[in-house]
Amino acid sequence: MKNREIAALFDEIADILELRGENVFRVNAYRRAAQNIEGLTRAIEDVADEDRLDELPGIGKDLAGKIAEYLESGEIDYLNDLRKETPRVLLDMLRIPGIGPKTAVRLHAELAIDSLEELKQAALDHQIQKLPKMKAKTEENILKGLEFLSRASARTPIGVALPLAQRIVGALAQLGEVDRISIAGSLRRFRETIGDIDILVTSSAPERVIRHFTHLDDAARILAEGSTKGSIVTREKIQADLRVVEEASYGSALNYFTGSKEHNIRLREIAIQEGMKLSEYGVFRAGGGARKKPRAGKKAPKEVRIAGRTEEEVYRVLGLPYIPPELREDSGEIEAALAGTLPALVELKDIRGDLHCHSNFSDGAATLKEIAASGKKKGYSYILITDHSQSLHIAGGLSPERLRKQLGEIDSINATLRGFKLLRGSEVDILPDGSLDMSEELLKRLDVVYIAIHSKFKMDRGAMTKRVVRAMENPYANVLAHPTGRLLGMRDAFDIDMQEVIRAAARTGTAIEINAHPARLDLDAAACRAAAAAGVMIGIGTDTHVLSELDYMIYGLGTARRGWLTAANILNTRTARQLVSLLQRKRRT
DNA sequence: GCCGTTTTCGGCCCGACTGTTTTCAGTCG
Secondary structure (H helix, E strand, O other), rough: HHHHHHHHHHHHHHHHHHOOOHHHHHHHHHHHHHHHOOOOOOHHHHHHHHHOOOHHHOHHHHHHHHHHHHHHOOOOOHHHHHHOOOOOOHHHHHHOOOOOOHHHHHHHHOOOOOOOHHHHHHHOOOOOOOOOOOHHHHHHHHHHHHHHHHHHHOOHHHHHHHHHHHHHHHHHHOOOOEEEEEEEHHHHOOEEEEEOEEEEEEEEOOOHHHHHHHHOOOOOEEEEEEEOOOEEOEEEEEOOEEEEHHHHHHHHHHHHHOHHHHHHHHHHHHHHHHOEEEEEEEEEEEEEHHOOOOOOOOOOOOEEEEEOOOOOHHHHHHHOOOOOOHOOOOOOOOHHHHOOOOEEEOHHHHOOEEEEEEOOOOOOOOOOHHHHHHHHHHHHHHHHEOOOOOOOHHOEEOOOOHHHHHHHHHHHHOOOOOOEEEEEEEEEEEOOOOOOOHHHHHHOOOOOEEEEOOOOOOHHHHHHHHHHHHHHOOOOEEOOOOOOEOOOOOEEEOOOHHHHHHHHHHHHEEEEEEOOOOOOOOHHHHHHHHHHOOOEEEEEEEEEOOHHHHHHHHHHHHHHOOOOOOOHHHHHHHOOHHHHHHHHHHHHO
């Protein structure tokens, strides 16, 4: 799937055009095209094969040609020419916060700066403040920006950011002065990594709330402390912003600060079409019934706020149903909302059990009894025990004898329980040749068979895909666990053709896991959506090794929701009996 | 460069903040 590559190339073209001072709308056309391609749920190669590239939103004849050219030759001539004429340092400088195209061009042209090292030196030598409209502050900001660039670039995993944000919200919510409070930003949209934490409140005493925020135990450094906004760096080195807004604007502000930017742009366009204006302060209609933006020179009529208190209200006056935050990526949710076909996203209350849990038989910490007690306490009706199979020595993989013993123990525990049961499973290794690390005699005795890759990650794409497809063709293989093996920020996904895997899953009746561990979130949301569209069932499992990790379910759920999944798409919204019967259909055919 | 129950030409999202300037350009989200 070359969607991401092509999106990156179009973004690069946009950057270069902007540096050259081209028409901003042309620049935006490339950016929007990039965004749309990246958000596509199918491989752009497939769209090209059907000769339907120009039916994609934001893609016309010209861009369709450039995509086709890239798919054919691996290059875009136009971009090659642009690159030849554009000094590399200009693109490098754009990555520095605070430097945009205008400044980058000036620094290069007027100070002959050819690298980020030279830029740093120029700032340290105070060469920059010799230029008109640049002063000491400019140099200071450039140095800060450079430092940020070298240090940061890494976004924070949601598994770190969400507990921190919830802790801050909890502390602020206790204040008498805080009325409404919510997490906003990419965290509210459940992105797998986030840039900074955004929190929104209404309050009768904004300064006091902001002061409290900037002096929290979690605050390591104060970046700003004004009358409507406070900003800190936490001890985890994550930036957190607090904004205080008016009660009457809370909904529109929450919508605005939740984003995504692309979603917000679409909403504003709809507002304009309907003769309204949307901003973080509300939805406004021009007074006097004027339905068009006033021409330059004419005086604007008085504007009246017609919504803003709640997000629901904002969507309603725009003629849309409420769109859940996880869908707000401009990846089709606006069209679905207009057509009345938004999915009823799966919710936590729909989840009846956990499908991925390790006990102390392998590398987990808890006993089977403890797992059962925790699962029952969470209100689940089952947990699938998925300890490792024999080959995975490093994780205490179970020998056939140990597995038989475990199955016996599960049965006797179940005999003592009411309204809850442990399901007999295993996370069986997929061996390098695609066979399973367990005898048929044992596979037969399991309720649900998870299969997973834990060895030989570095196979080439073709071989890896074949390996996994062969494993899925095994009639006892029920759920493919963490299909790409990625560990966010630590290990890349292994090279595998996910489209092919999804097709094979659909064909063989094998489900695919969303591994809910926040370091994995694998499948990711986009692949999830593609899998569900192909009719593949999705199981959400926490990959629990210590009991507190059973709470990771929310991350898997967030990913599922970002992937447009409903309860019907998810295995563990079924009862244990339905689940097992559904999966074992494969054995009978 | 894209797009059209207003348009095949003339539009294309909104506001705040910053740093530099005395009215605004550039950048950001």
